Amino acid sequence: MQASKRKSRCRGWIAAIVTSAALLPAGAASAAEAPTRAEYVTQLESLCKPDAAATRVAMKGARADIRRERLAAAAEKFAAASSIFAGTVKEISAVARPSADEAKLTKWFGYLGAQESYLRRITAQLRADHAIPAQRLTARFIHNGNLANNTVLAFGFDYCSFKFSRYG
Amino acid sequence: MLPGGLRGRALAALAALALLGGLGAGAANGERTQHGELIVALDGGLSPLKLPRDRPAPVSMHLEGGLKTADGGLLPQVTAIELELPGQGVLSTQGLPTCSPRQLRDTTSAKARETCGEALVGSGTLEADVLLLNQNPFKIQADLLAFNGRVRGRRAVILHASAAKPPIVVVVPLLIEHRSGSFETALVGELSPTLGPWPHFAHFEMTLSRRYAYRGRERSYLSASCPIPRRFTAGFFSFAKATFSLADGREVSTTIARGCRAR
Numbered sequence: 001m002q003a004s005k006r007k008s009r010c011r012g013w014i015a016a017i018v019t020s021a022a023l024l025p026a027g028a029a030s031a032a033e034a035p036t037r038a039e040y041v042t043q044l045e046s047l048c049k050p051d052a053a054a055t056r057v058a059m060k061g062a063r064a065d066i067r068r069e070r071l072a073a074a075a076e077k078f079a080a081a082s083s084i085f086a087g088t089v090k091e092i093s094a095v096a097r098p099s100a101d102e103a104k105l106t107k108w109f110g111y112l113g114a115q116e117s118y119l120r121r122i123t124a125q126l127r128a129d130h131a132i133p134a135q136r137l138t139a140r141f142i143h144n145g146n147l148a149n150n151t152v153l154a155f156g157f158d159y160c161s162f163k164f165s166r167y168g
Numbered sequence: 169m170l171p172g173g174l175r176g177r178a179l180a181a182l183a184a185l186a187l188l189g190g191l192g193a194g195a196a197n198g199e200r201t202q203h204g205e206l207i208v209a210l211d212g213g214l215s216p217l218k219l220p221r222d223r224p225a226p227v228s229m230h231l232e233g234g235l236k237t238a239d240g241g242l243l244p245q246v247t248a249i250e251l252e253l254p255g256q257g258v259l260s261t262q263g264l265p266t267c268s269p270r271q272l273r274d275t276t277s278a279k280a281r282e283t284c285g286e287a288l289v290g291s292g293t294l295e296a297d298v299l300l301l302n303q304n305p306f307k308i309q310a311d312l313l314a315f316n317g318r319v320r321g322r323r324a325v326i327l328h329a330s331a332a333k334p335p336i337v338v339v340v341p342l343l344i345e346h347r348s349g350s351f352e353t354a355l356v357g358e359l360s361p362t363l364g365p366w367p368h369f370a371h372f373e374m375t376l377s378r379r380y381a382y383r384g385r386e387r388s389y390l391s392a393s394c395p396i397p398r399r400f401t402a403g404f405f406s407f408a409k410a411t412f413s414l415a416d417g418r419e420v421s422t423t424i425a426r427g428c429r430a431r
Contacts, residue, residue, distance in 0.1 A: 069397045131399040142404060142425060146199060153202045154238060161201070164425035165350055165406050 037098045041155050044092050048159035051088040055081050055166050062168035071134070075126035081167065082119035089116055092160065104151060111148035115162070118144060198233065201422040205238045208422040210410045218431040219394040224258045226388030228377030233410050233422070234295070234370050242305060243297050243368045248358045248413035250421075251342070252351035254406055257392040259344070259353060261323060263382025264289075264389065267315040269326055269339045276337070277311040277330045289389045290314035292374030294329045299368055310336070312374055316389070319343060325355055325376075338363055350406040394428035402429045 035043065058080035065074035089112050097105050118141035125134035145162030152161075198211025210233035219225050231251065235243055253259075267284030275283060292312040299305050310331035317326040323344040330337045340363075342355035378389035396403040407426035413419050 066400075067395065067397060069399060131397075132401065135400050135402060138404065139402075139427070150200065153200055153207070156202045156204065163423065164404065165423060 034096060034099050037101060037155065040095065040098050040101070041157065043095055044160050045158060047091050047095070048088055048157075051084050052159040052163075052166060054084050058084060059166065059168045066168075071126045071129050071131065075123050077168070078119060078123040078126060082116070082123050085119055086116050089113070101155075108148055108151045111144055111151060114144050115141065115148065199422055199424045201420070202238065203418065203420045205241060206244065206420055207236050207238055208410065208412065208420045209233050209236070210408060210422045210424050212408055212424060213426050214392055214407075214428065217427070218429045219392055221393065221395055221398075221430045224391035224393045226379060227257075227390050227392045228375055229253075229390055230373070230375045231408060231410075232292075232371070232373035234372055235412060235420075236370060242299065243370055244418075245361075245368055245415035246359055246412050247361075247415050248356070249340075249342070250357075250409075250411040250413075251355040252347075252409040252411070253353045253355070254351055254408075257390065259390055260387055261316050261389065263387065264316050264378070264380055266317045267326060268317060269319065269341050272315070272326060272328045272337075272339045274337055275328070275330070277313060277328070280313055280315075280328045280330070284315050287315040287317065288313060289316050289325065289378040290374050290376035292372060294369060295371040296369040298334075305368075307370065308334070308336070310338075312372065314374060314376060316378075317341065327357070351409055392428070394430045396428075396430050400430070402427055 059077050062074045062077040065071070065077065089109070093109060118137055122134050122137045122141065125137060142164055145164070149157075149161050198209050200207055200209045202208075210231070212229065212231040212233075214227045214229055216227065219227070235246070237243060265284075265286040267287035271283050272280050281288065291314065294310045294312045296308050296310070297305050298308050308331050310329040313328040313330075315326040315328065317324045319326075319341045325342045325344065327340045327342060328337070329340070340357045340359060342357040345354045345356055346352060347354055376390055380387055380389075394403055404425050404427045407424050409421060409423040411419055411421035
């Protein structure tokens with residue numbers, strides 16, 4: 001009986017050690033994956049920086065296109081910006097978030113999702129030569145961008161923040 | 169456009185270059201950016217919003233903004249201010265009297281209006297944190313007046329801030345510079361350390377507007393248009409950018425976009 005108890009205790013220890021061994025790396029990884037806000041901002045800014053520059057290049061001349069009523073040409077610039085934006089959001093979504101900022105960042109990513117949708121819809125309206133709907137969507141795009149910025153104001157983003165000036 | 173200078177040339181100020189868009193976006197509470205603990209805010213707009221598509225019309229411009237700290241800490245010392253304005257408008261000083269900083273030194277608001285009223289182009293308020301040795305910081309509110317002027321041969325907006333309690337008068341010339349890019353006009357002013365408590369300023373609001381007659385014609389200090397195609401009813405443009413240089417070497421700024429409607 002005692003031998004059996006010892007055996008069972010021993011099995012218990014082994015199980016515990018095995019379980020711990022299995023969990024340890026996961027626990028260590030999860031600790032490593034939860035960055036501080038400063039680390040998170042640095043990482044995101046490094047991802048947003050090249051895309052912000054690419055957006056400026058893609059949108060160059062869009063303002064002039066609109067003024068000259070070349071909506072199809074402007075649409076292609078918006079399409080390129082839209083694709084860059086979608087890529088950026090996908091990339092930064094994958095970055096582990098500081099646990100204390102989870103709620104705030106979830107809200108922010110909600111706004112970014114809306115921004116992505118606005119860009120796609122503006123592109124579609126411009127392609128369809130619908131000036132007024134494109135104008136209305138642009139108003140919402142700018143307003144939504146400002147709301148997004150306010151949500152993460154304390155993060156001090158530069159390249160990852162919405163800037164009207166990037167869009168032509 | 170300047171008296172005897174860049175006459176007739178459209179200078180940058182406001183006006184509406186359009187991307188696309190309606191109005192209302194972003195105009196509610198102004199835009200803010202945060203740099204460390206420091207929050208920079210800027211708001212403003214043109215009045216009227218409805219403007220001709222093809223020619224500048226008289227407008228007034230309201231700007232307000234400032235600095236605050238997220239943790240309620242002391243405001244840093246500001247050493248220079250830069251207000252950038254878009255390049256599709258007109259800032260006209262032709263035939264408008266000028267006033268020199270010297271004329272405004274040590275004058276109350278009433279006296280400044282009396283001395284340089286003909287050159288008045290705007291007014292507002294200024295709020296600053298006063299930091300005195302062995303005393304708790306306190307806020308001070310001043311009346312702000314803006315005059316058309318010339319400094320070292322260059323066009324300028326001369327700011328005159330006057331507080332009653334404690335009695336302080338500060339005169340800061342903002343030189344008008346021309347640049348390329350979205351913002352073609354910049355008002356640039358340096359704040360001397362000898363200004364004492366004023367560089368720790370927290371908030372300003374100012375409306376620039378002046379109608380005057382010159383050679384029998386009605387003129388406006390500021391004019392703007394809403395140059396959008398016929399198929400659009402409204403447009404957006406980069407309206408203003410405020411940059412504050414701080415004593416610790418940092419530069420903090422924020423930019424706002426605003427809209428116009430075509431009439």
